[in-house]
Amino acid sequence: MFPHPWDEKMSQGWGTHSDSVCQVEKIRSQNRDLHSTDEDLSVARTRGTQIVHYANVLDVPTSIPMLRIPFEEVQSRLAEVLRELGFSGACAKLCARLFAETTCDGVYSHGVNRFARFSAMVRNGSVDPVAEPRVVARFGAIERWDGQAGPGNLNAYAAMAGAIALSRVHGIGCVAMAHTNHWMRGGTYGWQAAKAGVIGMCWTNTMPNVPPWGGAEPAIGNNPLVMAVPRAKGHVVLDMAMSQFSYGALESYRKRGELLPVDGGFDLEGKLTRDPAAIEKSQRLLPVGFWKGSGLAVVLDMVAAMTSLGNATWAIASDPLRETGLSQVFVAMNPGALGDEARMEMIADEVVASLHHSRPADEGKTVRYPGENTLRLREENLRMGLPIDEGVWAEISAM
Numbered sequence: 001m002f003p004h005p006w007d008e009k010m011s012q013g014w015g016t017h018s019d020s021v022c023q024v025e026k027i028r029s030q031n032r033d034l035h036s037t038d039e040d041l042s043v044a045r046t047r048g049t050q051i052v053h054y055a056n057v058l059d060v061p062t063s064i065p066m067l068r069i070p071f072e073e074v075q076s077r078l079a080e081v082l083r084e085l086g087f088s089g090a091c092a093k094l095c096a097r098l099f100a101e102t103t104c105d106g107v108y109s110h111g112v113n114r115f116a117r118f119s120a121m122v123r124n125g126s127v128d129p130v131a132e133p134r135v136v137a138r139f140g141a142i143e144r145w146d147g148q149a150g151p152g153n154l155n156a157y158a159a160m161a162g163a164i165a166l167s168r169v170h171g172i173g174c175v176a177m178a179h180t181n182h183w184m185r186g187g188t189y190g191w192q193a194a195k196a197g198v199i200g201m202c203w204t205n206t207m208p209n210v211p212p213w214g215g216a217e218p219a220i221g222n223n224p225l226v227m228a229v230p231r232a233k234g235h236v237v238l239d240m241a242m243s244q245f246s247y248g249a250l251e252s253y254r255k256r257g258e259l260l261p262v263d264g265g266f267d268l269e270g271k272l273t274r275d276p277a278a279i280e281k282s283q284r285l286l287p288v289g290f291w292k293g294s295g296l297a298v299v300l301d302m303v304a305a306m307t308s309l310g311n312a313t314w315a316i317a318s319d320p321l322r323e324t325g326l327s328q329v330f331v332a333m334n335p336g337a338l339g340d341e342a343r344m345e346m347i348a349d350e351v352v353a354s355l356h357h358s359r360p361a362d363e364g365k366t367v368r369y370p371g372e373n374t375l376r377l378r379e380e381n382l383r384m385g386l387p388i389d390e391g392v393w394a395e396i397s398a399m
Contacts, residue, residue, distance in 0.1 A: 178310025
């Protein structure tokens with residue numbers, strides 16, 4: 001049973017900082033998080049290792065020099081910086097863990113690499129390190145929250161915990177949150193739901209950073225969408241933006257001096273290109289599915305803003321360091337409440353088996369389900385240490 005962290009406080013919103021947002025840190029430990037146990041943190045203390053990792057879903061190998069730093073060491077340093085920025089001890093620990101886990105799972109653009117920007121947003125006032133979300137309305141299985149410009153990943157983690165708790169009572173739960181900040185890796189909250197044994201779905205709007213189909217300038221967000229299915233043999237977690245590549249991914253490719261594996265946007269002349277720097281300059285990302293992804297981004301934005309009574313994309317500042325006041329939706333479904341969980345598990349396994357048995361396009365490779373590669377990277381990075389760019393770690397160490 002995943003307990004509601006705010007059972008007795010909901011009628012009054014939230015309690016104190018120590019017993020609200022960061023209560024999820026205690027709850028997390030009850031849900032067998034991989035990163036919380038000593039035996040899972042047997043990572044090598046190596047430095048300056050030349051590693052090969054797979055930077056994208058197409059498995060294009062990238063050989064770059066990286067430090068290999070133990071998970072606990074990374075989390076500890078990030079938490080130390082966060083406490084200096086005004087976070088409470090418990091919230092600093094949870095926020096740092098979420099950043100470290102993102103890198104551990106191979107989403108390097110939104111993990112430790114994003115920490116300096118996050119810190120800058122705390123310093124410029126866009127992120128309030130002591131703010132906590134509060135419930136402003138509820139009806140049955142749906143609640144509306146105000147994120148109060150608190151840390152985006154803490155707000156999102158708490159909101160998904162709230163949706164999960166509602167699903168235990170109603171079979172389904174939904175939390176719509178306004179006035180929050182960038183949630184970093186959206187997949188975090190899908191994994192959170194799956195680990196709790198429920199189907200999870202969440203999405204966020206963003207500042208305008210993608211041209212709508214037929215448009216020449218950014219007017220819609222890349223509005224990441226996450227869907228997660230619990231499965232004993234490996235959770236299935238889809239985490240996708242509405243653009244073919246996020247700006248974080250473009251930045252990663254550019255810094256490595258690499259082209260994108262497929263066209264990712266348009267250059268200043270309006271031509272499709274694989275050059276990440278050209279796309280960053282034009283700010284014309286390519287929507288997934290062309291007009292279909294563009295349309296989906298619009299609808300996700302509308303639903304998030306309408307249900308939370310928050311900002312739509314057009315009302316969000318276009319400065320990445322001032323991207324605040326976002327609207328988000330978190331949904332948890334608990335079909336196990338209807339019974340026959342064994343049959344549901346078998347269906348999930350059958351779907352995965354059908355993928356694994358299908359003929360791959362490339363000899364020697366297998367067809368994977370969403371999230372399958374994450375499990376491999378997680379194990380590798382826990383064992384060997386988190387791969388972190390020397391410059392990034394030097395900047396964090398100097399904070």
